[in-house]
Every structure is written in C-alpha cells, then in structure tokens.
Amino acid sequence: MNIKKEIIKIAISHWEVRNVGISGLDLADRLEVPHGTVLTNLEQLAKEAKGTLNTNVTLYPLRIEINENDPFDIKPLSFDNIEGVKTHVYFPSKKLLEKNYQKNIQKFFNKGEYTNRMTRGYGQIELIPFNIKVLGKYLNNKENYEIDDDITGGTIRQNSEYLSTLTYEEQEKIDFVSVWYGKRQLKNGKFAVCAILNDLATMSKKEQSYWYGFELEDPIFNRRDESFFRFFRRAYQGAWIESNDPIDKIVEGINTFNKNPIHEGVFTNNSNPYLRYPIQNTYKDYADCCSELFKIVGPDNIKKNKLDEWITKGLKLDESKLIHKQSGRPLSTLQVFTLCLEHYDSNLASEFSSIWEKVKKHRIEGDHKITKPNISNKPKNYIQEFKDLCWEVAKVFEQFNSINHGTMH
Numbered sequence: 588m589n590i591k592k593e594i595i596k597i598a599i600s601h602w603e604v605r606n607v608g609i610s611g612l613d614l615a616d617r618l619e620v621p622h623g624t625v626l627t628n629l630e631q632l633a634k635e636a637k638g639t640l641n642t643n644v645t646l647y648p649l650r651i652e653i654n655e656n657d658p659f660d661i662k663p664l665s666f667d668n669i670e671g672v673k674t675h676v677y678f679p680s681k682k683l684l685e686k687n688y689q690k691n692i693q694k695f696f697n698k699g700e701y702t703n704r705m706t707r708g709y710g711q712i713e714l715i716p717f718n719i720k721v722l723g724k725y726l727n728n729k730e731n732y733e734i735d736d737d738i739t740g741g742t743i744r745q746n747s748e749y750l751s752t753l754t755y756e757e758q759e760k761i762d763f764v765s766v767w768y769g770k771r772q773l774k775n776g777k778f779a780v781c782a783i784l785n786d787l788a789t790m791s792k793k794e795q796s797y798w799y800g801f802e803l804e805d806p807i808f809n810r811r812d813e814s815f816f817r818f819f820r821r822a823y824q825g826a827w828i829e830s831n832d833p834i835d836k837i838v839e840g841i842n843t844f845n846k847n848p849i850h851e852g853v854f855t856n857n858s859n860p861y862l863r864y865p866i867q868n869t870y871k872d873y874a875d876c877c878s879e880l881f882k883i884v885g886p887d888n889i890k891k892n893k894l895d896e897w898i899t900k901g902l903k904l905d906e907s908k909l910i911h912k913q914s915g916r917p918l919s920t921l922q923v924f925t926l927c928l929e930h931y932d933s934n935l936a937s938e939f940s941s942i943w944e945k946v947k948k949h950r951i952e953g954d955h956k957i958t959k960p961n962i963s964n965k966p967k968n969y970i971q972e973f974k975d976l977c978w979e980v981a982k983v984f985e986q987f988n989s990i991n992h993g994t995m996h
Contacts, residue, residue, distance in 0.1 A: 681708035699795030701787035721801035737832035740769035769818035777918035792936035833977035841982025877949035886920035
C-alpha cells in the first residue's frame with residue numbers, strides 16, 4: 588500500500604464533504620497503520636508541497652462501543668482516563684484539490700459556484716467582491732428578509748416573522764440566506780460589496796447563481812477606506828468597533844429628542860426600516876432614499892398636537908405665535924418646528940430648515956418626476972452624497988440634543 592497516496596485520497600474525500608483538514612489520528616484509524624507512520628508520511632507530503640500541516644495539535648480521542656445486537660445499548664462515556672495525543676492536521680494542497688475537481692467535474696455540476704470554490708481549495712474566509720446592486724433583492728424585500736445595513740456593511744437573513752407563517756413543507760422550498768458583508772470603496776469613488784466565501788457557499792445553488800451574476804473581476808479598491816477598515820477589524824480581528832453610521836446616529840438623535848420631557852414624543856416613529864443607502868449610483872435611487880429619509884424627519888412623522896404643546900407649555904409662548912401674521916393662517920408643521928428651534932439656536936433652526944427643504948426637494952422629484960439617467964463622463968457619487976446628507980441631519984439632532992434647554996436665545 589502506498590500510504591501517501593491513500594492519505595491524499597482520504598483527505599480529499601474528507602475535504603469534499605466538510606471543507607476541513609483531517610487529523611493524523613483519523614488517518615491512522617482508517618488506514619489501520621501506526622499513528623507514527625502516518626505522521627512521518629504527512630511531514631513528507633508537506634515537504635513535497637502536497638499540502639500543509641497544523642503540527643503538534645493535542646487531541647483527545649474518544650471511542651464509543653456499540654453492541655451490534657442492540658444499537659441502543661451504548662456504554663456511558665467516561666472522561667476520567669482520557670489522555671491527549673499530539674498529532675498533525677493535514678490540509679491537501681489547492682493544486683491537488685483543483686486536479687481532483689477537474690477530474691470529477693461532473694459530480695459537482697449540481698453544486699453552486701461558491702460551494703465548488705471551497706471544494707477547489709479557495710480560502711474559507713476569502714472576501715469576494717460584488718457590485719453593490721446585489722443588495723437590491725434583499726433591501727427592497729424586507730417582508731422576507733432581515734437586513735442590518737450601515738456604511739461599513741451588514742447582514743442578510745430570512746425574516747423570522749415571515750418564516751413563522753410558513754409550513755415546514757413551504758420552508759423546505761425556501762432558498763435560505765445568511766450573509767455577513769462589508770462595503771468597500773473603489774478607486775473611482777463607487778462602492779462594492781464584499782462577502783465571505785464560507786457564507787456564500789452555504790447558500791442554495793440558485794442563490795449562489797444570483798450573487799455570481801454581480802461578482803466583480805479584479806476591482807481596484809481605495810486603499811484609504813476607513814469604513815471598510817472598521818468592517819475588517821470586526822470580521823477578522825474580533826474587535827468591538829462602532830460603525831459610526833449616520834443613519835444610526837439619526838435614529839439615536841430622534842430617540843434622545845423624543846425622551847426629553849419638554850418635547851417628549853414629538854416624532855411619531857423613531858426609525859424607518861426602509862431607510863437605506865442607495866444601491867445604484869443613480870439620482871433615482873438617491874431620490875428614493877431621500878423619500879425614506881423624509882418619512883422619518885419630515886412633517887408626516889411629527890405629531891402636530893405635541894408640537895403645539897411644546898410651544899405653549901414647554902416654551903410657554905402665546906398661541907398667537909402659531910398663526911402667520913400676514914395671511915392669518917396656521918403655521919405649517921415645518922414653520923412651527925423651526926420656530927421652536929429658533930428659541931434655542933437660530934442658526935441651528937436655519938440649518939435644519941435648509942436640510943429639510945433639500946431632502947424634500949429630492950423626495951418630490953423622486954416621487955413625482957421622471958428622472959433621466961446621468962450620462963456625464965464624471966457622474967456623481969450618489970452613495971457618498973446621501974451619506975453626507977445623513978450626516979448633516981444627524982449632526983443637527985446631535986447639536987440640538989446637546990443644548991442646555993434651560994437657556995434660550
């Protein structure tokens with residue numbers, strides 16, 4: 588028996604099923620040869636560049652004795668006298684795995700692109716780049732998917748409430764998704780999505796085909812991408828780092844604003860699950876995102892009665908202030924809100940009013956106008972522009988919440 592060939596054969600079969608290395612103890616057991624002989628052959632394979640080793644790993648072998656006449660007659664396990672054994676864990680080389688894949692390619696046809704890459708020896712934690720449009724399917728279908736998306740990246744999974752409405756048979760037909768992705772800026776200023784190969788490989792073949800259609804070939808990245816650096820440290824170094832996301836800051840700002848007794852509950856909703864960053868670098872998608880932003884900071888999300896209470900009870904102003912002097916008509920929600928802010932900081936009130944009108948303008952154009960594609964040689968970076976707009980909104984809330992409300996100007 589050629590032990591090295593048998594080791595390679597067993598290790599490759601093991602890799603096809605589990606995508607992990609195999610220990611010298613397992614190999615010795617399957618080959619029915621001494622453990623020391625296996626270790627010697629593994630070291631030779633490593634020298635021949637036919638694989639890599641995780642050397643001198645201490646494992647604790649357990650054996651379960653089963654009565655052949657009664658499979659349910661299993662002796663209780665005892666851990667008292669188990670001793671650790673030093674062994675090697677063998678990983679067949681990528682060259683061997685690729686050769687095996689090409690030789691037996693027909694049996695892999697029914698598997699997905701990324702499952703097969705794992706079979707071929709690609710790194711399990713390798714990041715695969717995609718066009719950011721790949722997120723559209725999930726961000727636009729939040730009834731079926733739970734999305735946690737910010738400027739650094741996010742996660743996608745099935746919506747648990749949606750799943751609870753399905754029968755077991757219906758759930759069996761679903762293409763389940765569980766992906767952690769990062770956002771990475773390209774050299775041209777646009778953004779890509781990077782997903783971990785191991786997550787992609789767990790998807791159904793259909794879902795893998797969907798992602799494969801958006802994969803980028805040899806993208807050139809911006810080397811100074813602070814947001815991606817945050818994602819990388821969280822994903823690969825286990826660091827506990829805040830994403831510093833402006834949408835999160837807006838939600839945080841509205842929450843803080845709503846808890847203040849002087850103007851408690853002015854905003855009806857503290858968040859909007861459909862508020863997101865543009866998926867496509869187009870004005871249409873930018874305007875759609877502005878529309879969702881307006882839903883949380885605009886007049887439709889403000890309780891007029893709470894606003895009036897803020898004026899008359901919180902600020903103790905006369906109700907005549909709520910009437911426009913020239914027209915005699917009641918002030919609009921925006922005008923009343925701005926009036927309230929002016930009593931704390933007139934510059935801040937003016938800034939918020941300006942931002943509000945800007946968001947409103949894009950929202951109206953997105954909802955009521957036919958937008959034309961941007962065919963300029965130097966198209967705008969709408970993803971970055973929306974991020975900057977969100978920062979403007981977030982900072983207004985942050986500044987207002989930091990003001991001493993006992994002091995008015």
